Amino acid sequence: MSYVLRGTAAEGSIRFFFADTKDIVEKAYEYHNTSPVISAALGRTLTVSSIMGLMLKGEKDILTVQIKGDGPVGGITVTADSKGIVKGYAVNPHVDLPLNKYGKLDVYGAVGNGSLIVIKDLGLKEPYVGQVPLISGEIAEDFTYYFTVSEQVPSAVSLGVLVDVDLSIKQAGGFVLQMMPDCDDELITRLERRLGAAPSVTSMLDSGMTCEDMIQRVLHDFDPVILDKTEVEYKCSCSREKVTRALMNVGKKELTDMLETDKKANVHCRFCNTDYDFDENDLKNMIAALDN
Numbered sequence: 001m002s003y004v005l006r007g008t009a010a011e012g013s014i015r016f017f018f019a020d021t022k023d024i025v026e027k028a029y030e031y032h033n034t035s036p037v038i039s040a041a042l043g044r045t046l047t048v049s050s051i052m053g054l055m056l057k058g059e060k061d062i063l064t065v066q067i068k069g070d071g072p073v074g075g076i077t078v079t080a081d082s083k084g085i086v087k088g089y090a091v092n093p094h095v096d097l098p099l100n101k102y103g104k105l106d107v108y109g110a111v112g113n114g115s116l117i118v119i120k121d122l123g124l125k126e127p128y129v130g131q132v133p134l135i136s137g138e139i140a141e142d143f144t145y146y147f148t149v150s151e152q153v154p155s156a157v158s159l160g161v162l163v164d165v166d167l168s169i170k171q172a173g174g175f176v177l178q179m180m181p182d183c184d185d186e187l188i189t190r191l192e193r194r195l196g197a198a199p200s201v202t203s204m205l206d207s208g209m210t211c212e213d214m215i216q217r218v219l220h221d222f223d224p225v226i227l228d229k230t231e232v233e234y235k236c237s238c239s240r241e242k243v244t245r246a247l248m249n250v251g252k253k254e255l256t257d258m259l260e261t262d263k264k265a266n267v268h269c270r271f272c273n274t275d276y277d278f279d280e281n282d283l284k285n286m287i288a289a290l291d292n
Contacts, residue, residue, distance in 0.1 A: 024233065
């Protein structure tokens with residue numbers, strides 16, 4: 001099971017989230033049959049979104065992350081909540097690109113230039129919307145920039161997805177470190193040096209490290225304290241009943257147009273690739289229900 005560890009270090013001056021997300025990234029691969037580069041791009045976004053979901057305070061709070069770039073992926077959308085449930089999709093999941101000049105999956109080539117948008121539905125009249133330009137298209141650097149600029153919390157984000165030879169997900173995970181207001185410049189400099197010397201997330205996971213091990217590897221000089229562990233899961237909440245309600249919400253006129261034009265309707269869930277088919281009788285029953 002994928003999970004996230006939350007804690008603090010340097011006597012509360014740093015808060016951290018370390019995640020092992022292999023299972024949720026694997027589930028996304030199974031649903032969408034993603035190419036390696038899209039597994040990396042979507043997997044990184046799922047990982048950081050699952051962490052950000054756990055930063056939400058309300059039980060019903062929901063986070064939506066949108067990456068809108070001009071690359072061939074066509075965009076990535078992920079939603080997450082405060083209970084550890086996450087789901088997402090890429091518009092074009094089968095993009096295949098050569099490795100970049102460093103011999104790595106070319107996530108920037110797939111994503112391109114554009115915007116990172118974070119929408120938080122906190123139960124208020126209007127959702128909070130934060131938007132920043134993509135500064136690298138590699139996802140981790142873009143979220144580092146988002147936290148620092150949009151939420152004004154100096155942060156460090158590291159994300160990784162390792163694709164196996166059979167295209168399944170071998171490893172996936174990441175971490176978010178955030179500096180609290182009392183974090184002084186000397187502490188930040190020490191942390192930057194430590195991060196610069198740390199191995200990549202995927203290399204640590206692939207060597208057999210757990211999140212607990214990674215915390216010690218990255219933060220052992222800062223006396224880290226783990227506060228809690230939360231399991232995270234890729235789960236889509238769609239159902240035929242919910243889709244039926246959504247169709248009825250479009251109104252009698254639109255349903256009648258569907259009935260007269262096509263005598264059927266199809267609704268496709270992009271999060272889990274499920275198709276819901278409604279025949280002529282289904283549409284007639286919905287229209288009759290609206291008349292009552």
